[in-house]
Every structure is written in structure tokens, then in C-alpha cells.
Amino acid sequence: EPEVTQTPSHQVTQMGQEVILRCVPISNHLYFYWYRQILGQKVEFLVSFYNNEISEKSEIFDDQFSVERPDGSNFTLKIRSTKLEDSAMYFCASALAGGANTGELFFGEGSRLTVL
């Protein structure tokens, strides 16, 4: 069964360092997303990406964040200068064309980011 894969599963970094989280979405999906979940809190939307550009982003997704689809298979989230409050589980998700609106998203297992 096709799945969304994410690497690394856990990353520990020092405050101020750059972090790149990687995702391989399901191959025929067209819509890509990053969500995050701070421990004990809700899953929160960060950004959606379609046709090689950001289609929507939340207030959380400020200038410190960027996304890229560098090679047609990977989808990355970069945090330029990490802060303590960036510590969270980051989920990548992908969807087919119709699934983007109906909420039929397929999530990866997440990358846990710990900022010290």
C-alpha cells in the first residue's frame, strides 16, 4: 500500500540552527501539506503546496519557514533559525486532486523536532 514517508523520524538541534525535514509523498498525489503537533496540543495546519507553489499558509508559517519540491518526488520543510517553540511533531501529508477539499489526506508518521 502506498504511503507517505518522512525523514528523519527524530531530530535534535540547537536553537538558531537550520533544520530540513524531508517527505516523499504518494507518487500520484498532487497536493502536499505540512502540519505540526506540539506535544499535548492540536494538529495545526502550516502550509499547502500545489503546482510548485504555496496555495495557502497559516500565521505560523512565517519567514523562518519555507517549502520546496526540489526533484518531483521529495517535499521538504526548512526552518531557517529554529526556536524553542518550534519543538513539535511535524507531519507531511499528500492528497489526490479531489481529496484536497474533501479532507482525504494521507499523513506520514511524522518527524519529531526537539530544539534545545
Added chain:
Amino acid sequence: QKEVEQDPGPLSVPEGAIVSLNCTYSNSAFQYFMWYRQYSRKGPELLMYTYSSGNKEDGRFTAQVDKSSKYISLFIRDSQPSDSATYLCAMSSAAQKLVFGQGTRLTINP
């Protein structure tokens, strides 16, 4: 008022019981309503989605949406220990983003 509210539980029931999980919301623009299941240390997994009001059944799971009351429910019949997980409601308008509830932690006791 929070956009989506969900009782975090925990909720513990005996095997075989009927489980009822609920969310309320405030945004009238929501049209798509989802239930995701999340096992510990895993990503959310879509269980069911419903468009607008009404019921949808899939095996032991039934999703209900009442847009007039801004209230959605998920019922699990003949609950099994393997149903133990956190259940997340989620909603969207025609926009790209999903808005999640807090999640309800459910334990089914053998």
C-alpha cells in the same frame, strides 16, 4: 469560542460497547467533516469523511453531521481493543487547510 472543540477524554469503555465521540464547531463555512484515527507515535489516518449534513456508515463506524447544531459525531459499534487510539475530528471549508479538534483518547478494555 474555539473554532473546533472536542473533549480530550480520556474515555475508557469495555469491549463490545458502543462508543460515541463528538465535536462542536463555530465556523459556518465548514462543509467537509472528517474523522481521523491516530495511534501512538503515528500520523493521523483517515477513517471517514462526510460532506455537509447527514449520516455515513462504514462497517462498525457511523459518522453524523448536524450543520444546524454545528455538531458532528462518530459512533463505533462492537468496539474492539484494536480501536484504542486517539480520534481526531477535522473540518474544512473549500480552502486547503484542515482544522482539527483536540482529539479524544479512547481505550477499549478487553
